[in-house]
Amino acid sequence: PVDSIEGPTVKLKNGALVRLNSAEAVRKVSGEVAEIVDLGEMLIDYGDFLETGHQLMPGAYSHEWWLKELEARGEAEEAKKWRLKTPSQTEAMELAARFAVPLHPAYTYLWEDITEEDKEYLTGCICEKGILEEKTLSIPADDDGRIKAILEGLLVLHQVKKGFLAIDEPGALLGCLGISEDLRRDGSERLKTRNKAPTRIGVRMGRPEKSKERKMQPAPHSIFPIGEYGGKNRSLKVALKEKVIEVEIGMRRCNDCGNEFISSFCICNKCGASNFQSLGMMQDARSRMQVKPASRDKKSIDLWEYYQETLKKLGEPYGARSHDASPVRAHNKLDVKCVKGLISKQKVAEHLGKGILRAKHGVVVFKDGTIRYDFTNLPLTHFKPGEIGLSVEKAKELGYSHDIKGEELESDTQMVELKQQDVIISVDAASYLLKVSQFLDSLLAKLYGLPSYYEASSKEDLIGQLVLGLAPHTSAGILGRIIGFTKASACYAHPFFHAAKRRNADGDEDSILLLLDALLNFSLFFLPEKRGGKMDAPLVLIPFINPKEVDKEAHNVSIANEYPLEFYEATCSGKNPKEVTIETASSRIGEPKDAYGFGYTHETTDIAAGPLNSLYKTLGTMVEKLDAQLSLARMIRAVDECEVAETVIKNHFLRDIKGNLRAFGSQTMRCSKCNAKYRRIPLSGKCKKCGSKIVPTVHVASVIKYLDVSLRIANEYHVSDYTRQRLELLEKDVNLLFPAVVEKQKALSDFM
Ligand SMILES: [Zn+2]
Ligand SMILES: [Zn+2]
Structure with missing residues (x-):
């Protein structure tokens, strides 16, 4: 969040109008806010206009614009002086008078939003009844609250x-109304101002933020x-009760023995x-397209033996089923979740040992054999090492x-430029990936007999790892x-x-995955043949990003440190973004350092200062979410809560x-026990396979849950x-x- 622009202005329950410029200020008045009168400023990059081809919109008068106007008066030295600080009100008024620039935006009110009559009325009230004492102007409140x-x-x-109504430091207000310090009308020295809010834009929540491990439903540890x-x-564990199971699984025959x-x-x-052929497959390179599908016949597998063999290989405690020694019991507690069947054409299964180790480390597998972590993308070009927990x-x-x-x-508060393939991951992701790294280390050691690689014991050990x-919908891992x-x-990256x-x-x-996980555990053979089956899988690895080849949208990001005065003037006349020159990333493409030397226009105290979890995620039910949305809509002056209610009903409920x-x-319908599906309920009323009760898959409660x-x-x-009326018909x-x-x-007896 950019906290160097203007925050919201709210009316408190005691009637006071206050500006909230920091999270701390918001916390101080929490519970006291009666109305959000103004939502504050929003920063939109020039690149967004360029990307969408939208005409430039008049911007709010801002500090950096004011500086450019000061410069244009030939006062570059003066402008330099104010680059990083806001003048006090007295200073601002002096500067305006001395250099004939508009009043600084910090003391500019929304004059364009009130009528001439209102202005006249206010001037009259101040001159007739106002009292100016110790830099505070008091105006008696009128009966109708005008x-x-x-x-x-x-x-x-x-x-x-x-x-x-008490106004501290009323100088700018009086100056703009043309009122002298002894509260008389004085038309001679009216302050010049620029429009503070010429363009207003409505926004709504898009998608709630996400940072979560990828889990299939239900989530398996093993593709077996x-x-x-x-x-x-x-x-x-349940399957092991049967010694031998019959499942669809691909077999291979050794050509040597x-x-x-x-x-x-x-x-x-x-x-x-390693010289083998898959059974049921015609291994003919020339007629690859016509390979016969693997035999669908079920194979008998001695699961118990395979399990014991695997435990032995892993060096895990194992033993007979009947008299368990304690370490074995501990191991038996570990419930490894497998899959019902395989989705790939050749029905290639994963080594059971991988699943056992995943279960042990508390991580789950995705259909392609890798372990994924999903999160929201946030673009970032600069950071301070301290901000991301990085020592100098x-x-x-x-x-x-x-x-x-x-x-x-020398210090972790210095600003550095992010390198284009470096990522900053959420703390939650780090603790999950730590478990993944530990799984991979035991996999290397126990199944492959290789030295461990990560040897990470805290999330900091993951720094520097690839x-x-x-x-989703792509198959190239970057x-x-x-x-x-x-x-x-979220995941911050260039x-x-x-x-x-x-x-x-x-x-x-x-999503991201640890590189070694993709190299060790991904297999094309796990993926289904069907169209789209190979999407969202790391089929190719792109080691270096060529900025030239990335989507054009990223080329349109503006990288200038400041915008020229002509730009601000162009916004006022609604010019096409291509008519102005602002440096964007595209201007460097092709140069040796094309991803570096970017600038930025606004400072931010902490890149992660926003709410960590939106209410949308923390509230439990949809009704709670809706009530929260509507109560916020009622508080925001710019929002018509009735329209919000109508939109939610029409578009969602x-x-x-x-x-x-x-x-x-x-x-x-489905069987409550074996999950067999029925298009219609069998005449017997019971499952034809196991005789259990048949239950619906769509329940009455889920149909009517939003009606009330x-x-x-x-x-x-x-x-x-x-x-x-549409609702009533539905009812x-x-x-x-x-x-x-x-x-x-x-x-x-009722019938007798
Ligand atoms: Zn062999
Ligand atoms: Zn059944």
């Missing part, structure tokens, strides 16, 4: 004290098939040769030797390097890194109820007749389909 409304419209901060033997939970073995081995488990020594080790001014790195960034951690639920992952910028959420009603009518809340909100917020349908159950069990 003065207060005008002050709120102007965003003139004030307190309410005993029937008076155990069919129905594992029960609902696909539990290896003729041994047949399951496809989870890459070498013959008898003679150790470590930063230097990683190649961050100098700050942006070219000075040697990862792959991968976007090599990255972990350099630090953020408490934000705009080029985020752009390189994607074919176009169609989303904002990607009506569609949800209708869709579920339809789904209910055409649903399949929709009706309540429709009444409370006076939504349009049309929407209300009729629902009542017809699910008549209220009032019938109780009847006694036989």
Whole structure:
């Protein structure tokens, strides 16, 4: 969040109008806010206009614009003096008078938002009844609250004290109204101002932030098939109760010794040769396109023996089923979740040992054999080492030797430029990846008999390690390097890194995986043949990003340290973004250092200062979320809460109820025990496979869950007749389909 621009202005319950410029200021008034009068400023990069081809919009009068105007008066020295500090009100008024520049934006009110009549009324009130004492102007509040409304419209901060509206430092207000210090009209020295809020923009929440390990439903530890033997939970422990299981699994035959073995081995488990053929496959290179599908016949596997063999190989405690020694019992507690069946054409299974080790380390596998962590992408070009938990020594080790001014790195508060393939991951991701690294180390040591690689015991040990960034719908992993951690639920990386992952910028959420995980555990043979089956898998590895080849959107990021006065003037006349010259990343493309030397225009105290988890994620039910949204809508002056209510009902609830009603009518039924699916309930009323109870897959409760809340909100917020009637019709349908159950069990005597 950019905290160097203007924050929101709120009205407190005691009537005071205050500006909240920091998170701390917000916390101080929490619970006291009656209305959010103005949401504050928003910073939009020139590149966004360039990318979308949108005409430039008049910008709010700002400090950097004011500096440019001072420079244009030939006062470069004066401008330099004020570059990093805001003048006091008295200084601002002096500067305006001396150099004939508009009043500094910090003391500029929203004059364009009030009418001439209001201005005249306010001037009259101040001159007739105002009292100026010790730099505080007090105006008696009028009966109809008109003065207060005008002050709120102007965003003139004030307190309410005993029937008076008290304004501290009223100099700029008086100066702009043309009132002298003895509160008389004085038309001669009216201050010149620029428009403080010429363009307003509405925003809404897009997608809540995310930082979470990838989990399939249900989440397996191992890509090893155990069919129905594992029960609902696909539990290896349950499957082991049967010694031998019959599952669809690919087999291989050793060309050297003729041994047949399951496809989870890459070498013959008898003679150790890697010369084998997959059974049921015509291995003809020339007619690859016409390979016969692997035999679908189920194979008998001695799961118990394979399990014991695997434990032995891993050096894990193992033993007979009946009399367990204690370490064995501990091991048996570990429930390894497998898969029901394999989705790939050749039904290649993973080595069971990998699953056992994953379960031991508490990590789960994705369908391609890798372990993923998903999070929201946030672009970043500069950071301070301290901000991401990086010490100066470590930063230097990683190649961050100098700050942006070219000075040697000595303190962790110096600003440095992010290298284009470095990533800063969330703290949550770090603790998960730490577990993944430990899994990989035991995998190397126990299954492959190799030395461990990461040897990480804390998240700091992951700094410098390589990862792959991968976007859904693509199959190219981009090599990255972990350099630090953020408490934000996101992954910070260079705009080029985020752009390189994607074919176009169609989303904002990607995954990362440890490089070694992809190298050891990914296999094309786990992926299904079907179209799209090879998406979201690291098929190729891109070691170096060529800025020329990334999506054009990233080239449009502006990299200037400041914008020229002509730019601000161009915004006022609504010019096309191409008509002005601002340096963007594209201007460096092709040069040797094309991803470096970027500038930025606004400082921020802490890149992760925003809310770490939005209410949308922390609130439990949809009704709670909606109530929170509506209560916020009521508080924000710019938002019509009735429209919010109508939009939510129209776009979400009506569609949800209708869709579920339809789904209910055409649903399949399932067996409550073995999960067999039925298009219709069998005449017997029971599962034909196991005789258990048949239950619906779509439940009444899920169909009508939003109906009551929709009706309540429709009444409370006076939504349009049309929407209300649509809801009422839907209610009729629902009542017809699910008549209220009032019938109780009847006694036989009732019929006699
Ligand atoms: Zn062999
Ligand atoms: Zn059944």
